[in-house]
Amino acid sequence: MPLRTQSSLEITEESLRELSAQATNLVFEYLTTISERQVRAENHAGKTLAAIDTDLSLDGRSIEQLLGECRTVMDLSRHNGHPRFFGYVASPSTPVGAYADLIASALNSNITCWRSGAAGTELERLVVRWLGALIDYDRDAKGLLTSGGSMANMIALLIAHRRMSGVDTSRHGLWNSGPPMTLYASEEVHLSIAKAADILGFGRDQVRVIACDERQRMRVDLLRQKIDADRREGLRPFCVVGSAGTVNTGVVDPLTELADVAAEFDLWFHVDGAYGAPGSLDERKKHLFAGLERADSVSLDPHKWLYVPVDAGCLLFHDADAARGPFSAEDADYIKTHGYADEEAFAFWDYGVELSRRFRALKVWMTLQFYGSRRIAAAISEDIALAAYLGELVSNADDFELLAPVELSICCFRYVPSRSMSDAELDRVNERIMELVQKGGRAYLSNATVNGKFALRACITNFRTTKADIEETVAAVRNAAKNLTADSRG
Numbered sequence: 001m002p003l004r005t006q007s008s009l010e011i012t013e014e015s016l017r018e019l020s021a022q023a024t025n026l027v028f029e030y031l032t033t034i035s036e037r038q039v040r041a042e043n044h045a046g047k048t049l050a051a052i053d054t055d056l057s058l059d060g061r062s063i064e065q066l067l068g069e070c071r072t073v074m075d076l077s078r079h080n081g082h083p084r085f086f087g088y089v090a091s092p093s094t095p096v097g098a099y100a101d102l103i104a105s106a107l108n109s110n111i112t113c114w115r116s117g118a119a120g121t122e123l124e125r126l127v128v129r130w131l132g133a134l135i136d137y138d139r140d141a142k143g144l145l146t147s148g149g150s151m152a153n154m155i156a157l158l159i160a161h162r163r164m165s166g167v168d169t170s171r172h173g174l175w176n177s178g179p180p181m182t183l184y185a186s187e188e189v190h191l192s193i194a195k196a197a198d199i200l201g202f203g204r205d206q207v208r209v210i211a212c213d214e215r216q217r218m219r220v221d222l223l224r225q226k227i228d229a230d231r232r233e234g235l236r237p238f239c240v241v242g243s244a245g246t247v248n249t250g251v252v253d254p255l256t257e258l259a260d261v262a263a264e265f266d267l268w269f270h271v272d273g274a275y276g277a278p279g280s281l282d283e284r285k286k287h288l289f290a291g292l293e294r295a296d297s298v299s300l301d302p303h304k305w306l307y308v309p310v311d312a313g314c315l316l317f318h319d320a321d322a323a324r325g326p327f328s329a330e331d332a333d334y335i336k337t338h339g340y341a342d343e344e345a346f347a348f349w350d351y352g353v354e355l356s357r358r359f360r361a362l363k364v365w366m367t368l369q370f371y372g373s374r375r376i377a378a379a380i381s382e383d384i385a386l387a388a389y390l391g392e393l394v395s396n397a398d399d400f401e402l403l404a405p406v407e408l409s410i411c412c413f414r415y416v417p418s419r420s421m422s423d424a425e426l427d428r429v430n431e432r433i434m435e436l437v438q439k440g441g442r443a444y445l446s447n448a449t450v451n452g453k454f455a456l457r458a459c460i461t462n463f464r465t466t467k468a469d470i471e472e473t474v475a476a477v478r479n480a481a482k483n484l485t486a487d488s489r490g
């Protein structure tokens with residue numbers, strides 16, 4: 001085989017210019033038409049693959065063909081940035097965030113440590129401090145950007161466990177570490193907590209589920225009782241997880257009281273603010289987050305309510321030494337930062353699972369700097385106001401029922417065609433309505449179970465949403481209900 005004498009996959013400058021122009025045009029076209037699209041394209045399994053060439057090319061295809069197929073992929077996607085997309089927790093990416101991701105990919109820094117990605121590492125540490133300061137957690141917060149809230153929560157639980165286990169569990173394993181260690185979270189906590197307990201080998205049963213009050217906030221009296229009882233049985237409580245914005249209804253647990261319990265029983269206090277923590281930027285909501293600053297660790301996803309493109313989660317903590325316990329890579333010779341000291345020896349592998357890591361900080365940094373924290377905070381406040389407006393509309397209408405107070409930007413409600421219908425009948429009707437609304441493409445709602453009832457759930461973390469979009473969503477629900485009645489008659 002002759003040895004390469006010039007770069008093999010490079011393209012000409014002219015082709016590069018063409019690629020840049022065409023890709024930018026495609027993005028421009030997408031971002032300027034997103035609001036006019038159906039939220040979800042007419043779709044069925046297999047439609048995407050039927051619409052593009054599925055043979056792996058031997059000799060390559062032209063950029064025109066590929067961008068044409070990209071357009072098809074975009075057209076057949078659900079548009080989470082559409083102004084009436086309210087499912088799950090998904091915010092639109094700002095154009096600035098999207099281009100930042102392109103720049104990060106072009107640079108392709110690998111943010112393992114300062115030595116490998118000096119600029120990216122410094123930016124990430126800066127952004128972590130900004131996030132800590134933004135939510136009034138810690139102006140000098142330590143932490144790292146992650147793929148999302150699930151990863152941030154899992155890292156937090158590992159750090160907590162190792163810090164509290166009292167023996168070198170990292171070395172000896174769980175089976176040599178004494179009686180089971182238990183953690184405590186409300187019945188409304190995100191599924192990633194139980195999943196993390198499973199992955200980390202604690203076991204899902206070691207997540208003690210604490211019932212909530214009528215507002216879906218963790219009952220602190222029951223928490224205290226459960227910790228007490230577990231201790232008396234010889235178990236070892238190690239962590240309390242509070243939610244700052246639950247995924248179902250967006251409520252914030254009583255964080256100060258949870259911090260008090262954690263202090264009283266000497267437990268790690270983790271707050272899952274993956275969705276809701278940025279809600280504290282709204283002055284009217286700040287009081288809900290009192291006590292957050294006492295958490296040992298906090299999850300907060302810029303890709304949820306700071307309008308940064310996926311993926312961008314974040315775990316914040318006060319104490320870097322605690323994180324270094326389980327993650328430090330002291331045995332791995334090949335990555336050692338020989339010849340570097342102090343700040344230049346800094347490594348993100350000491351804080352988390354990943355070694356190779358994307359340059360996530362660039363899009364967080366560019367988004368926050370482009371808009372400024374005041375404009376971001378205003379967008380969040382508007383989301384909160386729009387969710388409250390939806391709450392008002394459904395509360396004041398005879399054919400709707402609000403199922404949970406609107407605390408941040410989530411509104412849970414149901415359509416009630418007749419007051420004589422049972423909960424079971426209403427569950428069925430609303431499930432069908434949700435399906436019809438989702439498939440109809442005019443708006444997108446997901447669901448939640450609130451006090452045992454099926455709720456239509458709108459999570460408004462969307463800077464494109466306006467008052468008119470909220471009204472149109474209510475109309476879309478009524479329309480779906482009408483079609484349902486017509487269907488059942490026909």
Ligand SMILES: Cc1ncc(COP(=O)(O)O)c(C=O)c1O
Pocket residue numbers: 088089147148149150151153190192245246247272273274275276301313
């Ligand atoms: C409160 C909360 N925690 C954690 C997560 C998990 O985040 P991710 O999907 O980024 O892993 C979510 C997702 O919606 C969430 O709402």
